[in-house]
Amino acid sequence: MSHFLLKFYIFVIFLSEISRDGIVHAKRPHIIIMLGDDMGFNDVSYHAASECLTPNIDAIGYQGMILNRYYASDMCTPSRAALLTGRYPVNTGMQNFVIRNCEPFGLPLDLKILPEYLKEVGYRTHLVGKWHLGFCRKAFTPTKRGFDTFFGYYTGAIDYFTHLSPEPGTNVTGYDFRRNLDVTYEGEGVYSTYLFTNESLRIIRDHNPEEPLFLLTSYNSPHAAANFGTPLEAPQDEIDKIYYVKNNETKIYAAMVAAMDRGIGQIVAEFSHKKMLSNSIVIFYSDNGVPEEGLFATVGSNYPFRGQKHSPWEGGLRVPAVLWSPWTLKQKVSENLIQNTDWMPTFLALAGVKPTQPIDGYNIWPTLTENVPSPRYEIINNINPIEGWSSYYYKGWKYINGTTSDGMFDEWYGTRAAYQPFAGKYPEIVKSSLAWKALAPFSPRSLSNRRMRAMQQSTKVVCQPPVPYATECKPLEAPCLFKINEDPCEINNVAAIYPFQTYLMHILVKRLEAQSRYPVSKPSDYEACDPRKFNGTYTWWVDLEDPMYQ
Numbered sequence: 047m048s049h050f051l052l053k054f055y056i057f058v059i060f061l062s063e064i065s066r067d068g069i070v071h072a073k074r075p076h077i078i079i080m081l082g083d084d085m086g087f088n089d090v091s092y093h094a095a096s097e098c099l100t101p102n103i104d105a106i107g108y109q110g111m112i113l114n115r116y117y118a119s120d121m122c123t124p125s126r127a128a129l130l131t132g133r134y135p136v137n138t139g140m141q142n143f144v145i146r147n148c149e150p151f152g153l154p155l156d157l158k159i160l161p162e163y164l165k166e167v168g169y170r171t172h173l174v175g176k177w178h179l180g181f182c183r184k185a186f187t188p189t190k191r192g193f194d195t196f197f198g199y200y201t202g203a204i205d206y207f208t209h210l211s212p213e214p215g216t217n218v219t220g221y222d223f224r225r226n227l228d229v230t231y232e233g234e235g236v237y238s239t240y241l242f243t244n245e246s247l248r249i250i251r252d253h254n255p256e257e258p259l260f261l262l263t264s265y266n267s268p269h270a271a272a273n274f275g276t277p278l279e280a281p282q283d284e285i286d287k288i289y290y291v292k293n294n295e296t297k298i299y300a301a302m303v304a305a306m307d308r309g310i311g312q313i314v315a316e317f318s319h320k321k322m323l324s325n326s327i328v329i330f331y332s333d334n335g336v337p338e339e340g341l342f343a344t345v346g347s348n349y350p351f352r353g354q355k356h357s358p359w360e361g362g363l364r365v366p367a368v369l370w371s372p373w374t375l376k377q378k379v380s381e382n383l384i385q386n387t388d389w390m391p392t393f394l395a396l397a398g399v400k401p402t403q404p405i406d407g408y409n410i411w412p413t414l415t416e417n418v419p420s421p422r423y424e425i426i427n428n429i430n431p432i433e434g435w436s437s438y439y440y441k442g443w444k445y446i447n448g449t450t451s452d453g454m455f456d457e458w459y460g461t462r463a464a465y466q467p468f469a470g471k472y473p474e475i476v477k478s479s480l481a482w483k484a485l486a487p488f489s490p491r492s493l494s495n496r497r498m499r500a501m502q503q504s505t506k507v508v509c510q511p512p513v514p515y516a517t518e519c520k521p522l523e524a525p526c527l528f529k530i531n532e533d534p535c536e537i538n539n540v541a542a543i544y545p546f547q548t549y550l551m552h553i554l555v556k557r558l559e560a561q562s563r564y565p566v567s568k569p570s571d572y573e574a575c576d577p578r579k580f581n582g583t584y585t586w587w588v589d590l591e592d593p594m595y596q
């Protein structure tokens with residue numbers, strides 16, 4: 047038996063315990079996933095190139111693992127679908143854009159999702175914050191799909207204070223905030239980041255630690271506010287705290303990120319107060335890269351990557367991610383390839399659940415605990431037959447054919463901040479965070495300031511300079527090929543000098559497309575969904591129009 051298998055069995059035995067009634071129960075781990083929304087690769091301070099300070103996120107990474115080669119999907123809806131199904135968006139029909147407010151579809155109901163599986167083995171399951179996987183029928187909403195409770199919003203974006211969600215390009219707008227199935231006005235006017243932190247804390251406080259907990263805290267921060275006037279929103283006292291950033295917009299953005307980061311620290315601290323950390327897995331990542339151009343653009347940064355949200359490029363896909371648990375590697379920057387479909391098979395394995403449907407992701411527990419190389423050799427980032435583009439990774443190669451928005455998002459947008467706030471005091475700032483204080487006691491050794499700085503330096507992504515044998519990538523004219531490990535910034539298109547490899551990638555994509563599920567998207571029905579018909583709120587309008595549901 048290999049070393050890691052042996053350790054794994056010991057771990058499983060350790061998880062099992064005999065209760066007083068003599069029945070063997072598996073002690074299943076608590077799972078907490080915190081999501082940022084549209085946060086760029088460079089919007090965390092552990093990359094040492096941002097004006098955003100994120101001591102709590104950084105502390106999770108330094109004490110646990112910084113997942114430095116972590117991929118999500120290119121937009122919110124596909125990314126959340128991948129997390130909850132373990133399947134690539136091309137295989138769930140969620141690969142085309144996001145669900146707009148009045149589009150009558152959702153994550154297909156034939157798919158059994160993560161909280162449904164976990165609930166069956168005793169988990170308490172909670173969703174706090176954004177859903178964005180459909181609500182036109184009640185059956186699509188989170189409390190009908192395995193979540194015991196829900197506190198948040200159904201659409202893709204709200205105003206942080208009013209919780210209204212206007213639909214871009216239309217006059218349709220409505221209130222979007224619920225507790226379970228009921229519209230609630232309890233948080234109206236309150237900064238949503240605070241509401242989501244508070245609700246998460248309440249859930250943890252009220253939780254019986256003997257029962258396994260699955261908590262998905264899905265912040266809307268730092269996504270642009272949906273109001274088409276002031277996309278960057280934070281309470282004035284939060285903004286005032288960022289006195290050290292000069293640019294007004296960056297200052298507000300940094301305040302949005304800081305409020306979320308503090309919430310993350312409070313959540314980790316609450317797990318510690320409840321003595322639940324010794325049996326927990328804590329994850330934070332961003333659902334996709336930041337949009338620096340176009341709809342919902344903000345001032346975040348995907349530096350040094352190419353492209354952005356809703357694009358085939360690394361800027362939309364490779365996102366900040368950190369993980370901590372008592373069993374996984376400590377104080378580690380991991381360059382192992384991990385993707386958002388990997389959580390579901392990993393959690394199901396830990397919870398002792400056999401999935402009854404196909405899954406695309408891998409159980410990465412050995413990678414997280416023993417640094418066994420990731421089993422992953424491919425990622426279907428996307429194959430979108432409606433928009434006509436594909437983005438595919440296979441064994442070190444990345445293939446891009448076609449692109450989004452006529453190439454509007456194909457440049458390098460993010461910048462490296464000119465300075466890092468309080469750079470000289472950075473380790474002390476991280477070490478005084480709530481998350482650090484909660485997690486440090488679990489580490490076998492303390493982390494010196496010097497080693498923290500070394501970890502910080504090692505997360506840097508180094509771009510390959512232009513090479514003479516490469517050509518410019520024009521994905522609307524011809525497919526491009528990148529040696530993505532050497533060329534993470536997608537500068538050197540080598541399709542012309544590797545025609546056979548390019549052809550092979552083309553064949554693979556065609557085959558994967560043939561096996562995929564066609565997008566389930568449907569066009570908006572503004573008239574039917576119009577919140578004015580429903581006391582100004584978004585609701586399951588398809589049900590309400592169907593006599594069967596009257």
Ligand SMILES: *[C@@H]1O[C@H](CO)[C@@H](O)[C@H](O)[C@H]1NC(C)=O
Pocket residue numbers: 215216217
């Ligand atoms: C929105 O309402 C205004 C004023 O009633 C109208 O002029 C405009 O055409 C409407 N826009 C759309 C996209 O319906």
Ligand SMILES: *[C@@H]1O[C@H](CO)[C@@H](O)[C@H](O)[C@H]1NC(C)=O
Pocket residue numbers: 236240241244
């Ligand atoms: C958060 O909860 C505390 C009490 O648990 C309350 O005093 C505070 O007002 C709440 N804050 C927000 C923003 O809801």
Ligand SMILES: *[C@@H]1O[C@H](CO)[C@@H](O)[C@H](O)[C@H]1NC(C)=O
Pocket residue numbers: 294
């Ligand atoms: C930045 O914000 C301050 C205070 O709100 C304001 O006085 C100033 O004009 C703003 N500067 C720019 C360039 O918008």
Ligand SMILES: *[C@@H]1O[C@H](CO)[C@@H](O)[C@H](O)[C@H]1NC(C)=O
Pocket residue numbers: 434435447448525552
């Ligand atoms: C590239 O994408 C276009 C549009 O989807 C498609 O028609 C074409 O077959 C693809 N070409 C290759 C070589 O993959």
Ligand SMILES: *[C@@H]1O[C@H](CO)[C@@H](O)[C@H](O)[C@H]1NC(C)=O
Pocket residue numbers: 231581582
């Ligand atoms: C209708 O909406 C208003 C706020 O716009 C709210 O105060 C009221 O309670 C709602 N009525 C019902 C019946 O939900």
